[in-house]
Amino acid sequence: MPGIYVHAVEGRTLDQKRALVKDITAAVVKHFGSPAKAVMVQIVESPKENKAKGGILFSER
Amino acid sequence: MPGIYVHAVEGRTLDQKRALVKDITAAVVKHFGSPAKAVMVQIVESPKENKAKGGILFSER
Amino acid sequence: MPGIYVHAVEGRTLDQKRALVKDITAAVVKHFGSPAKAVMVQIVESPKENKAKGGILFSER
Amino acid sequence: MPGIYVHAVEGRTLDQKRALVKDITAAVVKHFGSPAKAVMVQIVESPKENKAKGGILFSER
């Protein structure tokens, strides 16, 4: 019963999210042998002012 | 000083949240022996279009 | 399909863990209305040298 | 710079892990448009006595 959490900045479309969770779920089913219904994927989005790379917020890059 | 994170889809009421964190905290105090004031519970909610089971978003189930 | 993560230092017994996940699951079923089989609880343990309160590692408190 | 965390019980082989992170990374690159080098995947494994479904530890199922 794997739980997968994708931490990302806001701004992806519904189509992008739908496609991502579909493919990640398929990868877990294929490689870890979990039944699909046991795979949970959650996208944890943060606004750009809440995420940084190299110490610089994405809102200021 | 346990930190408990509850990942769930949006939509619970304040009453539901209040009751949940109260009972989870009591369980940690009872079984792990932590003082109540050291127990932190955070509910990390995502919109239904950000969470999937079986590869299908909750917004489309 | 809530996923609950309990972050704690190592050292609890199997009996403590069994009791904790049972009570947390019951709380989620009762207050959030999830079916029990959809509730996943994972205890993420770290050694005492990997966790700190007030800037002091638990291995040195 | 998405960070993906896969929470699972212990016991997968190196081959399973290698294949899983490869496919998850490819899915993030394809659907979220991230450069591959910016995609981080971490598998957070717990022993079976630290994870439960339906309130029952995996070590006792």
Next chain:
Amino acid sequence: MPGIYVHAVEGRTLDQKRALVKDITAAVVKHFGSPAKAVMVQIVESPKENKAKGGILFSER
């Protein structure tokens, strides 16, 4: 490529967030030897009604 997640209640200003991620990144670079560009920091904020200490929601303290 460390990923740092700061779980906090909502309400900090942009200046506070900018300063925090800058100092956390510097600490990881200094002590863990990671290149700055490989350090990702994400602030996961929750409303006060989603976070509790001692079993009491921050919205009711």
Next chain:
Amino acid sequence: MPGIYVHAVEGRTLDQKRALVKDITAAVVKHFGSPAKAVMVQIVESPKENKAKGGILFSER
């Protein structure tokens, strides 16, 4: 009562960990105004075969 989680590959020394949690805690106290005793930092380490960048496990880079 912020909870900070540092996800990293295994291999840092006790001195490195001690210094890191000290500086991260100081940054949270300084910029977010939390009392030191309310700041919890946990380092979630994974073996190199459980973490990947660019789809390649750290054990194979």
